Amino acid sequence: MRALAYELRRLRGLRSTWLLIAAVLLGDVAVAAVLAGQAPDGPLAAPVGVRLLTAAVPLIPLPFAALGAGVLGALSYGHEVRHPGLPASLVSYPRRVRLLLAKLLVVGLVAAGLALATLLLDTVAVHLALPGGVTVAAWAEPAALSARVSEALTGAGLSGLSDLPGVLAPLALVAGHGVPAALLAFVLLAVVAAWTGVLTASLTRSAAAGVLLLCALPPLLESGVALLLRRTGRPWLARAAELLPFQSGIEWAYGGAHGTAAGSAALTDPALLVAVSAPAAVLLLAALLVQAGRRAL
Amino acid sequence: MIQITGLTKVYRKGAPPALLDLTFDARPGLVTALLGAEGAGKSTALRLMLELERGQGVTLFDGRRYRRLRRPEREVGVLLPGPGEGVAAVAGHPGLRAHSHLRMLAAAVGVPARRADELLEQTRLAAVAGQRLRTFSPGMHRRLALAAALLGDPGTLLLDGPTEGLSPRNVEWFHFFLRSFAVAGGTVLVTTRTPQEASQLADRVVTLDHGRLVADQPVAEFRRTRLSREVAVRGPQMARLADLLVSQGAEVRRDGSVGLAVAGIDRTEIGELAYRHGILLHELADRVVEQPAPRVVLPTASGRSGHLRVRPAAEAEPGPDPAAEPVTVPVPVVAPGIERVPAPVTEPGAPTAREPEPVPDTEAATTPQRRAPRRQGDASLPTRALPVAVVAAALPALGSPVPGTPAPRLAEPGQVGAAIEPAPTVAVDRLFRDDLLPAADSARVRTRGRHESTDLLADDTVRLRRLTSGATAASTAASAASSAPSSAPATTDDHRSE
Numbered sequence: 001m002r003a004l005a006y007e008l009r010r011l012r013g014l015r016s017t018w019l020l021i022a023a024v025l026l027g028d029v030a031v032a033a034v035l036a037g038q039a040p041d042g043p044l045a046a047p048v049g050v051r052l053l054t055a056a057v058p059l060i061p062l063p064f065a066a067l068g069a070g071v072l073g074a075l076s077y078g079h080e081v082r083h084p085g086l087p088a089s090l091v092s093y094p095r096r097v098r099l100l101l102a103k104l105l106v107v108g109l110v111a112a113g114l115a116l117a118t119l120l121l122d123t124v125a126v127h128l129a130l131p132g133g134v135t136v137a138a139w140a141e142p143a144a145l146s147a148r149v150s151e152a153l154t155g156a157g158l159s160g161l162s163d164l165p166g167v168l169a170p171l172a173l174v175a176g177h178g179v180p181a182a183l184l185a186f187v188l189l190a191v192v193a194a195w196t197g198v199l200t201a202s203l204t205r206s207a208a209a210g211v212l213l214l215c216a217l218p219p220l221l222e223s224g225v226a227l228l229l230r231r232t233g234r235p236w237l238a239r240a241a242e243l244l245p246f247q248s249g250i251e252w253a254y255g256g257a258h259g260t261a262a263g264s265a266a267l268t269d270p271a272l273l274v275a276v277s278a279p280a281a282v283l284l285l286a287a288l289l290v291q292a293g294r295r296a297l
Numbered sequence: 298m299i300q301i302t303g304l305t306k307v308y309r310k311g312a313p314p315a316l317l318d319l320t321f322d323a324r325p326g327l328v329t330a331l332l333g334a335e336g337a338g339k340s341t342a343l344r345l346m347l348e349l350e351r352g353q354g355v356t357l358f359d360g361r362r363y364r365r366l367r368r369p370e371r372e373v374g375v376l377l378p379g380p381g382e383g384v385a386a387v388a389g390h391p392g393l394r395a396h397s398h399l400r401m402l403a404a405a406v407g408v409p410a411r412r413a414d415e416l417l418e419q420t421r422l423a424a425v426a427g428q429r430l431r432t433f434s435p436g437m438h439r440r441l442a443l444a445a446a447l448l449g450d451p452g453t454l455l456l457d458g459p460t461e462g463l464s465p466r467n468v469e470w471f472h473f474f475l476r477s478f479a480v481a482g483g484t485v486l487v488t489t490r491t492p493q494e495a496s497q498l499a500d501r502v503v504t505l506d507h508g509r510l511v512a513d514q515p516v517a518e519f520r521r522t523r524l525s526r527e528v529a530v531r532g533p534q535m536a537r538l539a540d541l542l543v544s545q546g547a548e549v550r551r552d553g554s555v556g557l558a559v560a561g562i563d564r565t566e567i568g569e570l571a572y573r574h575g576i577l578l579h580e581l582a583d584r585v586v587e588q589p590a591p592r593v594v595l596p597t598a599s600g601r602s603g604h605l606r607v608r609p610a611a612e613a614e615p616g617p618d619p620a621a622e623p624v625t626v627p628v629p630v631v632a633p634g635i636e637r638v639p640a641p642v643t644e645p646g647a648p649t650a651r652e653p654e655p656v657p658d659t660e661a662a663t664t665p666q667r668r669a670p671r672r673q674g675d676a677s678l679p680t681r682a683l684p685v686a687v688v689a690a691a692l693p694a695l696g697s698p699v700p701g702t703p704a705p706r707l708a709e710p711g712q713v714g715a716a717i718e719p720a721p722t723v724a725v726d727r728l729f730r731d732d733l734l735p736a737a738d739s740a741r742v743r744t745r746g747r748h749e750s751t752d753l754l755a756d757d758t759v760r761l762r763r764l765t766s767g768a769t770a771a772s773t774a775a776s777a778a779s780s781a782p783s784s785a786p787a788t789t790d791d792h793r794s795e
Contacts, residue, residue, distance in 0.1 A: 088347045089406075295350065
């Protein structure tokens with residue numbers, strides 16, 4: 001409890017926290033607006049919609065919000081290494097573990113909040129920036145809505161999103177077939193990235209090294225896992241590309257045609273979730289083990 | 298109450314220990330200063346006490362080890378230098394404001410934020426509480442760190458160089474604060490580099506050199522033995538004044554071309570003397586001069602089993618490469634009669650018995666060599682047994698003010714064979730003179746320098762005692778008085794020729 005209070009105060013007191021969050025949100029909005037402005041005429045495909053909303057830029061290993069959350073996590077740990085407040089009171093192992101868990105919890109919550117704020121702002125930005133020729137499928141056809149959303153709408157006595165008042169029009173962007181699941185997966189990705197940032201910084205005892213390691217992880221994991229799955233013949237890669245833009249960036253750069261259309265597995269596929277969260281779990285284990293041999297965080 | 302027992306730290310195998318068997322107590326109501334030059338092992342000692350580093354030895358804070366304390370911040374306040382070298386050490390993240398930094402730590406300690414604000418008032422930082430730490434001066438950082446250490450309202454303070462590199466005002470403030478903390482019943486353990494500061498601040502001074510405890514004295518004794526007052530006099534007619542002063546019984550030495558350093562006579566008396574004799578003075582000032590700190594010579598394992606390497610004392614002239622002659626290390630003084638008793642190799646009764654070797658294999662390596670030369674001496678010098686034993690018996694009778702204090706840390710059994718430096722006798726002399734039993738020391742130090750001959754005798758006798766300390770001695774003190782002087786010169790010569 002004390003460790004949680006400490007971590008909250010620490011995060012609040014630092015100016016860099018607020019600057020980082022503001023920078024991430026600004027970057028998100030700008031990227032989303034620019035990407036939306038370039039969208040081709042015609043109905044907006046669901047994967048493209050997801051990519052717009054999460055402001056995923058090709059060739060950056062992680063979406064902005066996930067990257068920002070990871071940096072926040074790495075800085076949170078780096079602070080303890082460079083400026084330990086009361087170094088002597090962290091000698092005992094249980095106290096260090098408690099502080100580490102408090103950090104994970106706080107940073108994870110902040111990351112989730114950041115991801116949600118990103119989605120909110122991006123929805124508004126994309127709605128405002130979409131050119132006139134682009135139509136959002138979910139806006140006009142009830143058939144394009146995901147099952148849950150249509151259920152909720154019929155429950156409310158509406159036949160489609162077009163019945164809603166105009167202020168809520170951006171909702172259509174996130175209501176398309178399979179899109180809500182992708183957005184949930186995005187929030188999860190941000191949280192996992194934040195944890196990874198804390199844990200990599202914990203292993204290397206340096207915020208900078210932690211961030212570098214965090215950036216290096218997704219490409220390595222993605223290529224590794226994609227290779228594995230391609231060999232076993234499971235086609236989840238295309239949908240994952242919406243979230244983890246690095247692979248899709250390569251395909252985009254080298255003109256790979258096979259990627260975008262083939263996706264059929266949902267983003268809530270347990271295999272994908274496990275693949276995303278496994279590194280964090282492994283890192284946590286390693287960090288706890290390494291802590292046992294240390295005298296300071 | 299902090300009980301420190303046998304703190305030992307060896308960084309690399311084969312390297313000299315950074316800290317060797319440091320043992321002392323810090324009592325409540327007293328300020329205990331850990332004094333030593335840079336690299337003497339003060340910070341290492343503090344870090345070992347908190348178990349921030351691995352090492353041997355146990356430190357008990359009111360009977361428990363630090364990491365076993367339930368709420369360590371409530372019982373022990375710790376001020377360690379932050380990241381950054383020396384003066385540049387910072388108390389916390391430069392982007393934090395002082396009050397949010399302290400409130401953050403208050404949350405970690407589990408005290409209300411109100412306590413943090415109180416401490417900012419107490420450390421006179423309330424006015425700048427809203428500023429970021431990057432704008433703070435070293436003194437402000439140090440005060441903030443002290444405030445952080447005091448958050449849990451501890452009864453014990455552990456401070457590592459709290460006044461290093463601070464302005465005189467800040468130093469004064471720190472001294473005042475620590476003194477009043479101790480007066481209120483707290484235990485304070487503080488490290489410092491300068492003897493002057495130790496004498497001003499502490500009630501008890503523990504002197505470290507090269508990781509070993511060389512003295513553990515109350516401050517009065519420390520002042521007497523390690524600091525001496527003298528008067529600096531300058532003027533055009535110093536030769537005449539020097540003659541007059543010597544005739545008055547003062548100790549006079551030249552200090553520069555036109556100056557004198559006078560000891561043993563008051564400043565006002567010098568002024569009156571000069572006035573009466575019409576001698577012009579340009580300067581007449583009191584000053585405190587620091588006596589050279591006791592030094593230790595470290596025996597070190599060479600890393601090869603069965604070999605010893607001797608590191609020359611700092612002030613010793615560079616002798617022949619010590620490592621080149623590892624096995625032929627001589628024993629300075631042999632205690633022949635004693636050797637017949639089975640005990641002496643371990644010297645059980647000696648106060649030094651609680652000092653183990655830094656590395657176990659060092660002991661193993663030194664033991665056989667130590668025996669061999671002594672046996673030789675045994676045969677060749679049978680007549681010296683009596684005085685040696687007698688001195689050993691007489692010295693405990695003098696009584697030592699502190700149980701198990703400075704005494705013969707140097708001449709601990711395993712080291713004697715190794716501690717012979719290849720340097721001239723001056724160093725040896727100094728070495729041993731500074732390291733006497735407290736009782737013998739206090740009795741003798743007042744006369745040091747004036748009666749060189751007796752001094753030498755005392756040195757030798759003490760050296761003898763040390764080698765044979767704890768040995769059985771059945772003779773009486775009366776015969777010691779008569780026989781010690783006669784035997785001492787002989788041992789000196791003997792030692793030097795070896």
